[in-house]
Amino acid sequence: MRVILDGCSLTPDVLYALGYEKGATIEISDEAVARIPAARAVIDKIVNDRQTVYGINTGFGKFESTIIPPHQLEELQLNLIRSHSACVGEPLTPERARMMLALRVNVLCKGHSGIRLETVQKYVKAFNAGVVPYIPEQGTVGASGDLGPLSHLALGMLGEGLLATLNNKKFRDAGSVLRELGVEPITLAAKEGLALINGTQFISALGAEAVVRARKVARLADVALAMSHEALRATNSTLNPDIHRVRPHKGQQLVAQRLRALLHSEEYPSMINESHVDCGRVQDAYSIRCAPQVHGISNEVIEWVYGILTTELNCATDNPLVFPDGVKKVVSGGNFHGEYPAKALDMLAIGVHELGNISERRIERLNNPTLSRLPAFLVKNGGLNSGFMIAHCTAAALVSENKVYCHPASADSISTSAAQEDHVSMGGFSARKAIKVVENVERIIAIELLGACQGIDLLRPLRTTEPMEKVWSLVRSVSPPWEEDRVINTDIDNVTKLLRSGAVWKTVKPYVPEEARFLGALTVKKPFELKSKM
Template sequence: MEGNFKYSNYNIDYATERASELSIKNNNSILMSQQTVTGDCVMVEKPITLVIDGNSLTPKDLSMCGDMNVKLALSKECKEKVNKARKFLEKIVDENKTVYGITTGFGTFSNVQISPKEIEQLQVNLIRSHSTGYGSPLPPPRARMLLALRINVLAKGHSGISLENIEKLIKAFNAFCVSFVPQQGTVGCSGDLCPLAHLALGMLGEGQMWSPRTGWDDAHKVLKANNLEAIKLGPKEGLALINGTQMVTSLGALAVTKAFNLARQADIIAALSLDVLKGTTRAYDFDVHRVRPHRGQGISARRLRALLHSDNNPSEIAESHRNCGKVQDAYTLRCVPQVHGVVHDTISFVHGIIQIEMNSATDNPLIFADREEIISGGNFHGEYPAKALDFLAISVQELAQISERRLERLVNTELSGLPTFLTPNGGLNSGFMTVQLCAASLVSENKVLCHPASADSIPTSCNQEDHVSMGGFSARKALTVVEHVEAVLAMELLAACQAMEFLKPLKSTEPLQKVYELVRTISPPLENDRYMYPEIQHVIKLIRENKIYEVVEERLIEIRDLEEINPNAMRMNAGSPTGIFM
């Protein structure tokens, strides 16, 4: 396989998951849509409805929920579970039993009994008192993802919220009405209390909300403008809305989705750099990676073989240095499969953690209506997604670190044999001088951002909540790191395409030539210095939209299938342009 990574019961198929075609499977129905990755979400071109069942939402599904074309509906089975849990909870309230967060206060105040006439006010007070976040709000698409994930968790039927209030949340989602949710203020345990309280506050008609119809405005005005009703909280419903790991996990779902798209295109960009730097592909031989069979490494090596070797359209650049006598390349070229490969494997691992978390009951206490029990537990602790997202950042940043070093080789005439800074008239022109400088600055920032937030813990709530995950920062950092890596790889790709100008009339392989031609549709060759920022942004957009992958996808799948039949199909030998025995 091109790469069928597995974690638990979840798969990422690195060959068949197409950037142009998205399949979402819910309740035995398959919904197809064109999709595009942007900074804030996965954009879809055709209206679709995700049927929420509390069990099968994927990171890609959730990443689409920032787009207006996506609507939500609740499955019949979920409605039954929600009603059953609510009925049992109301029975507990009627019997005046002591249950945490229902007939008692919260945290340190869990020993304070709440009178029946104050039970509903308790829930309203909870939302108001916990809406104490800091910083700029989540962009509306990300706030909508957060809302979708909270709906999915409530739909599991272990939180005790009423079906009526879940349906109000879904109506708000479908109208794209989202609350003002500051990005800072969660310690990732007891759930993401602060951001989720802000999410709920707007639905009470308090604070601020956003909708396409109104922009940012007072929540009660936004609800009214969209013909929506505010939520009225009953017993436990405030707690049900704010206790869980959805802030960490929703941002994590977007980060891992973007990282997946980015990592497979990093292989393609590295292949182009290797060709224009006249490197040898001998290190990508099938047997080299067969004897160290990490899945990600094998996938990366196969992609490099597929892109750099073609009997029908071989690289004229590679042919030109067939007999150069070069034995081996620097690590940034020779070790691409080993470095990129572990990133692929990490993404697969993190994807599994995030998907499990997305479909988990992370409330407290949990209602088990079938057993007629309410149990206080610790599923709200965000350690799983926090650790996974710290791991994701540490791993993905390596794509930028190795990319920036390849970029340095491209602009350094002593290493590449190409004109210094890839400009035909150096001195008067600076060419790619500060493109590499900018890449270096982003790589340096990433190194700081890769310090694991989850290594820290500060006790809160009078030491009742004495160990926390700090997962909110883990998630925000991971997203920032991924976006920095997108930029660095875009800079490398621009430089590799510029390098090809100095190798003409020689051409690369057919698939890599297609990559070059795609870039040239938005960024012409650099003959004299010009304003480069817009072009860098356009190439970042190509990467986010999977366009780099799309133009070579057919070749990657063809070689995957060929090597499954015959592992020797792409074997390199001393007679090939870059096949040199060591």
């Protein structure tokens, strides 16, 4: 995979692939190659003309009024990187650190930072050589950008601090790593240190991973829901398109259409569905009946966040900004403030959490014989065997943990830099906890799918629909039916890996109409035009 970065067209999916796809490389677009030197020329003129401009020949933050003489401008930039490399905690995973590196190149391609082209090209060469920056995950307040994490990124590229490689993930002396890879360390001219560290690339890179995985888990939540729907012998009447036509939220209609496709008993006959058509039950519990409404808004939140992050990945978030066209100028502003991605990622955590929240309620129903009409805790010979009793406790624990993570980090702010930077976004934690929420929900959905498949086993010889039988077979390929107690965390891990691999969605995708595969593809011009099989 080779990606041309132009500062305008990067998406979360592509950035995620740059971090996680083996052999991914980057290059700078021809347009960016022209833009970057044009902005640099403005900086060079300021230096040569002895003009006083913030960030070029002044101190930073509270030291903005301190004028730096020409012979100390390079030292100023080097001191900036060293002093701002102040983060603590565990380093980012290699994938996330490299996403940050690629993203920083992309925003520099905007041509508004005043950096030299050769410096950007060294970042590109480092990425393509497999450099893994050492970036501790704690320490950014998300304004003035992600100064700390980006300083650690730049520090390694200076040949100081630590680096690793994709072939040897042990962190060691950065200078030695660069020599080993044949990558020349960067040197810093006027303004370049600031150009490398001012921006929201920590928040946005981690946020990109969170939203890409959130999209995937939202689809998988619908698959697990469909399996639970069958195991609990729920009615299909709540999927009637008339219900959803009169409340035409896009997400709700999307989920209802997916479920109709997966549970369509006429096209893919379900013996389970036919077995209870004439039962006396009229309504199912909210966790089944209202699932299109609940899953629907989660899907819409995810897509909204995806849009915010797509914009943010292609923004000039430096300060000051260089405008080389027309009246050439350098202007101080606040594009570095991380409030946009911070608020978006706090919302993402809430939206994705709700998928786990309602999934846990369905797990309870599957386990509870009074509610499921299945053997208690989904196991025969209960008492001797405990079945899924503690698997449900695990789901409950993950849900409750996520409730804490749903507290918005961006609701907080602490004044920093002697009150010059008196409002900050705290977006770094917004991004980190959004990933935690997604990871926890992936595991909750895995537990639901495991339990629902066990419920199907307990209804045999009855069969579910064709697509759901294929999902059942896929799950059973990594987790055999539960005949007697065994170590269940192995099964949970196996199914979680299965979900993350994409195999489950790949199995059901052919059964789902194209317009119901992605929310962006579902356009509602008139509420009554939605396709339906029921």
